[in-house]
Amino acid sequence: MRYMKELANKKDFIETVQMKGLTISLIASADSTEIIHHKLDPDTRWALEPEEGWVALEYLFILSGELKLLTKEGFTLYKAGDSFYRNPVTEHYVFQSVGTTEFLYVSSQPVFHRYSQISRDLVNLAISIEQKDGYTSDHCGRISKLSMLVGEKLALDSQQLLRLNMASFFHDIGKVKIPLEILLKPGELTAEEWQTMKNHSIYGRQLLEETKLPLLKSVGEIVEQHHERYDGKGYPYGLSKDEIRIEASIISVVDSFDAMTTDRPYHKAKSSEEAISEIARCKGTMYFPEVVDAFISIQKYMN
Ligand SMILES: [Fe+2]
Numbered sequence: 001m002r003y004m005k006e007l008a009n010k011k012d013f014i015e016t017v018q019m020k021g022l023t024i025s026l027i028a029s030a031d032s033t034e035i036i037h038h039k040l041d042p043d044t045r046w047a048l049e050p051e052e053g054w055v056a057l058e059y060l061f062i063l064s065g066e067l068k069l070l071t072k073e074g075f076t077l078y079k080a081g082d083s084f085y086r087n088p089v090t091e092h093y094v095f096q097s098v099g100t101t102e103f104l105y106v107s108s109q110p111v112f113h114r115y116s117q118i119s120r121d122l123v124n125l126a127i128s129i130e131q132k133d134g135y136t137s138d139h140c141g142r143i144s145k146l147s148m149l150v151g152e153k154l155a156l157d158s159q160q161l162l163r164l165n166m167a168s169f170f171h172d173i174g175k176v177k178i179p180l181e182i183l184l185k186p187g188e189l190t191a192e193e194w195q196t197m198k199n200h201s202i203y204g205r206q207l208l209e210e211t212k213l214p215l216l217k218s219v220g221e222i223v224e225q226h227h228e229r230y231d232g233k234g235y236p237y238g239l240s241k242d243e244i245r246i247e248a249s250i251i252s253v254v255d256s257f258d259a260m261t262t263d264r265p266y267h268k269a270k271s272s273e274e275a276i277s278e279i280a281r282c283k284g285t286m287y288f289p290e291v292v293d294a295f296i297s298i299q300k301y302m303n
Contacts, residue, residue: 021040021041021043021044022038022039022040022041022044022046023038023039024036024037024038024039025037025039027104032108032109033106033107033108034106034107035104035105035106036104036105036106036107037102037103037104037105038102038103038104038105039100039101039102040065040067040097040100040101040102040103041097041100042097042098042099042100042101043096043097043098044096044097045094045095045096045158045161045162045165046067046094046095046096046097047092047093047094047095047162047215048060048086048089048092048093048095049089049092049093049214049215050088050089050090050091050092051089051109051214055088056087056088056089056107056108056109057085057086057087057088057106057107057108058085058086058087058088058089058105058106058107058108058109059083059084059085059105059106059107060078060083060084060085060103060104060105060106061082061083061103061104061106062078062079062080062081062082062083062101062102062103063080063102063103063104064080064100064101064102065080065097065098065099065100065101065102066078066079066080066097066098066099066101067095067096067097067098067101067103068095068096068097068098069084069093069094069095070094070095070096070158070161071158072157075096077098078095092158092159092162094158094159094161094162118211118213118216122170122173122207122208122211122216123169125173125176125207126140126169126170126172126173127140128176129172129173129175129176130172132175132180132183132184133172133175133183139258139262140168140169140170140171140172141169142258143168143169143171143251143254143255143258144165144168144169146254146257146258146295146298147164147165147168147247147250147251147254148161148164148165148168149298150250150253150254150291150294150295150298151164151247151250153294153297153298154246154250154290154291154294156246156247160246160247162215163215163218163219163222163247164222164247164250164251166215166216166219167219167222167223167226167247167248167251168247168250168251168254170204170208170219170223171204171223171226171251171255172200172204173204173207173208173223174199174200174201174202174203174204174205174206174207174223175200175203175204176203176207177199177200177203177207178196178197178199178200178203179196182196182197183197198227198235198236199236201223201224201225201226201227201235201236202224202236204220204223204224205220205221205223205224206220207220208220208223221245222245222247222248222251223248224236224248225237225239225244225245225248226248226251226252226255227252228240228243228244228248228249228252229252229285229286229287230244230249230284230285230286230287230288230289231284231285231286233285233286234252234286241288244288246288246291249287249288249291250291250295252286252287252288252291253279253287253288253291253292253295254295256275256278256279256286256287257275257276257279257295260274260275260278261275272299276295276296276299279292279295279296280292280296
């Protein structure tokens, strides 16, 4: 144990990647085994997922802080000095940090470069789009935070919450394929331009699918549905009610709220109260009623 702590404290990491709430650093890599130091900000989720065709040991050793393993019944707590392993991973395990938490992750499946590069590229892409799209900053972060509050209020399970967390951050990533003259056009879009713009949800699903990572493929299905409407008048497929995944219904409400309450180049922000009454007005037409109720009940977290 002391050796592992020393190893983690050396800080001569081969490579470090920072993502949303998470810093991962490759400490050592050989014979297709990787030792990766993880630092999670408070309340950050991290998951171990089974991967088709892969049979390998995955091992966690907690260095500091605490990690909750979320289960249907509640959670199991892992503290500094505790370890967790599966050989192989056959289920989905979702952990959540309590305070800042550091752990070592040892895997005989080399994942660092593949996951880190893909995640880094996607996060950078999402951020570059929110800027081009006229949002000042942290639109993706806000959507993600509020979506999680609504998801927790609706008692989604840990797998759904994990996917919601990622889908909400990446919901508009497909806008990268929309021509800039349309994305940046001041004023109203023509009918034809609007048709092009609407493709962004399909492009988002395609982009996430192209990563070939099972988790992101499933996230892509949610992203594709974030402009569907409860009454079936949304796009791209005109799905309605329960045909729309609950995660997508949540993102739809939260995204509308954020758009209404943010100053954009061509529209002035509404107050939170005005935006909430607009969302309440569209309950049962645009938005899933239960999602609207959950959203209204978390108003105290909005500013
Ligand atoms: Fe969108």
